[in-house]
Amino acid sequence: MTIVIATDEPPAPLHHVPLDALHRALGARMVPFAGFDMPVQYPAGIMTEHLHCRQKAALFDVSHMGQVILSGPPGAAAAALEKLVPGELLALKPGRQRYTLLMNEAGGILDDLMVANFDQAGERLFLVLNASRKEADIKHIKKNLPNNVALETLDDRVLLALQGPAAVAVLGRYAPEVAALPFMGVLSVEISGAKCLVTRSGYTGEDGFEISLPAAGAEAFARQLLAEPEVAPAGLGARDSLRLEAGLCLYGNDIDELTSPVEAGLVWVIGKRRRMAWDFPGAAVVRDQLDNGPTRLRVGLRPEGRAPARPGVSIVAENDDLAGDVTSGGFSPSLGAPIAMGYVKRPFAADGTLLSLLIRGKKLPAKVVPLPFVPHSFIH
Amino acid sequence: MSDTRYTEDHEWVRLEGVIATVGITNHAQEALGDIVFVELPEIHRELVEKEACAVVESVKAASDIYAPLSGVVMEVNGAIVEEPALVNREAEGDGWFFKLELSDPADFAELMDEDAYAAFLETE
Numbered sequence: 001m002t003i004v005i006a007t008d009e010p011p012a013p014l015h016h017v018p019l020d021a022l023h024r025a026l027g028a029r030m031v032p033f034a035g036f037d038m039p040v041q042y043p044a045g046i047m048t049e050h051l052h053c054r055q056k057a058a059l060f061d062v063s064h065m066g067q068v069i070l071s072g073p074p075g076a077a078a079a080a081l082e083k084l085v086p087g088e089l090l091a092l093k094p095g096r097q098r099y100t101l102l103m104n105e106a107g108g109i110l111d112d113l114m115v116a117n118f119d120q121a122g123e124r125l126f127l128v129l130n131a132s133r134k135e136a137d138i139k140h141i142k143k144n145l146p147n148n149v150a151l152e153t154l155d156d157r158v159l160l161a162l163q164g165p166a167a168v169a170v171l172g173r174y175a176p177e178v179a180a181l182p183f184m185g186v187l188s189v190e191i192s193g194a195k196c197l198v199t200r201s202g203y204t205g206e207d208g209f210e211i212s213l214p215a216a217g218a219e220a221f222a223r224q225l226l227a228e229p230e231v232a233p234a235g236l237g238a239r240d241s242l243r244l245e246a247g248l249c250l251y252g253n254d255i256d257e258l259t260s261p262v263e264a265g266l267v268w269v270i271g272k273r274r275r276m277a278w279d280f281p282g283a284a285v286v287r288d289q290l291d292n293g294p295t296r297l298r299v300g301l302r303p304e305g306r307a308p309a310r311p312g313v314s315i316v317a318e319n320d321d322l323a324g325d326v327t328s329g330g331f332s333p334s335l336g337a338p339i340a341m342g343y344v345k346r347p348f349a350a351d352g353t354l355l356s357l358l359i360r361g362k363k364l365p366a367k368v369v370p371l372p373f374v375p376h377s378f379i380h
Numbered sequence: 381m382s383d384t385r386y387t388e389d390h391e392w393v394r395l396e397g398v399i400a401t402v403g404i405t406n407h408a409q410e411a412l413g414d415i416v417f418v419e420l421p422e423i424h425r426e427l428v429e430k431e432a433c434a435v436v437e438s439v440k441a442a443s444d445i446y447a448p449l450s451g452v453v454m455e456v457n458g459a460i461v462e463e464p465a466l467v468n469r470e471a472e473g474d475g476w477f478f479k480l481e482l483s484d485p486a487d488f489a490e491l492m493d494e495d496a497y498a499a500f501l502e503t504e
Contacts, residue, residue, distance in 0.1 A: 046439040047414040237413070237440050306417050306464075308437050331416040331439050338417075360419075360435065 018215035034131035049234035057164035058234035066134025072149035088271030107285025163208030205246025247371030385491035451480035
């Protein structure tokens with residue numbers, strides 16, 4: 001048999017995250033991901049780590065992601081970044097975070113990112129970028145910044161995600177203030193001597209936090225959280241199965257430069273004012289797709305039987321016409337069954353539509369279902 | 381056991397008479413992680429050595445299983461289709477995949493013995 005675990009081995013030497021030694025000490029299996037040597041799983045395994053996150057709390061190291069600060073006179077960073085995204089960043093209140101998209105003129109998505117207004121004066125924004133896209137994003141953003149806005153990359157920081165129903169109780173033991181954070185809130189707070197930037201958000205569908213902190217001292221910080229009875233480490237494998245159950249897009253799989261926010265079902269990221277002004281990159285394409293309907297849409301799929309449908313699997317209609325392709329797919333530990341997301345032509349996108357998946361030459365039935373597969377448990 | 385041999389594709393083969401039982405090694409199941417799906421060959425299918433004939437999928441990835449030797453499929457292990465995690469628990473025992481009637485039982489001796497496989501794992 002051929003054991004294929006890593007899929008994107010890069011030619012360049014791998015970067016090591018600041019917590020590399022901790023992962024190895026915990027027995028992680030390290031794999032190349034977006035140029036980083038990252039823990040895909042710990043000895044417990046993806047299934048156990050996944051379910052632990054849904055039941056208690058899981059700690060992920062996502063330090064491969066890009067952390068960036070934009071700074072300038074009050075409102076200037078938000079105004080500058082707004083030119084590149086469809087979100088209303090000028091309306092983003094201090095203490096709040098927003099999910100948005102860097103877009104191109106063709107209506108495609110250059111990256112999806114989190115933007116946090118963590119500064120009462122409105123002078124600084126904190127951005128979290130996908131690891132695989134951060135270099136391109138930074139170049140793109142820098143090229144479009146006015147002279148009075150500066151971009152700083154935070155290369156010496158760690159990004160931890162503490163996710164799960166027990167996350168608030170755990171982090172609250174160290175910083176009671178975090179319990180008062182709303183969903184998509186951001187707070188600068190000192191925790192165990194570390195100057196942290198904490199957001200109440202994540203990529204699992206669970207309540208939880210992402211914590212940015214200096215690399216120096218981060219291992220002791222992470223070990224402290226791991227010593228809490230509810231917390232177990234989880235790797236990128238569980239992170240991927242959790243986000244798939246939550247119906248969240250993975251850049252490069254479910255969204256890319258050739259998919260629009262309309263096709264991807266991300267119209268909600270377009271701010272009301274932006275939809276009146278149509279002043280964001282790709283606005284003309286988006287407007288046309290909203291008026292006339294997109295040719296294809298992102299949908300959830302539940303395959304019958306047990307065979308997982310992996311990215312690239314063809315989706316066919318009853319008459320064998322090609323309906324689309326799977327972009328993310330695997331096994332749902334919570335449902336004990338395969339789940340997938342993909343794009344299908346609009347006539348096939350309605351919930352309940354019966355389609356087939358071509359897996360190893362066989363036609364396996366699948367049904368279009370609403371997303372997410374597992375309900376979100378965000379706090380409100 | 382001296383009658384168990386191994387392939388470079390991380391399969392084990394146990395010979396009784398002309399019937400070879402085939403599975404994946406403990407090393408392979410560990411590398412794959414939680415196994416969630418197994419597809420086995422049809423009974424009576426004739427396999428040529430190195431032919432892809434079964435599929436095993438973990439949460440993360442799909443992998444092909446190859447015929448370690450040429451022969452005809454005589455029996456498959458339905459238990460691992462019903463409960464794929466059995467392969468994780470009992471890779472080299474109850475988690476076997478299929479039984480082959482070998483075209484030429486003499487080929488069996490050409491596979492790696494336990495020591496050779498252990499040495500092969502060192503080189504991987």
